[in-house]
Amino acid sequence: MIKLEPVAHTAFQVEFGASVVDLRNPPLESDASVWTHPTDYGPTQAFAHLARAREVSIEAIIYQSVRDPDSSWCI
Numbered sequence: 001m002i003k004l005e006p007v008a009h010t011a012f013q014v015e016f017g018a019s020v021v022d023l024r025n026p027p028l029e030s031d032a033s034v035w036t037h038p039t040d041y042g043p044t045q046a047f048a049h050l051a052r053a054r055e056v057s058i059e060a061i062i063y064q065s066v067r068d069p070d071s072s073w074c075i
Contacts, residue, residue, distance in 0.1 A: 006067060018059035018060045019057055019059045019060070020058070020059065020060045020061070020062060020075075021051065021058050021060075022061075023061060023062065023063040024063065024064055024073065032064065035047075035063055035064065036064050036066050037066070038066055044063070047061070048061060060075050061075070062075050063075075
């Protein structure tokens with residue numbers, strides 16, 4: 001397996017309105033070990049696929065960064 005090195009990203013702040021689910025909050029935070037697994041992206045990709053479904057209509061997902069050693073979050 002090839003290990004990917006960290007990549008620099010630019011962070012910015014913006015206000016927006018959207019239908020959002022936050023994986024860091026109850027009840028989803030109880031599955032944090034699934035959402036933050038360092039190599040198995042299957043469950044998070046399945047969740048994102050479900051979130052995009054028209055019936056669900058989630059426009060954004062807030063989640064804990066797996067790669068950032070400072071434990072930041074992403075959207």
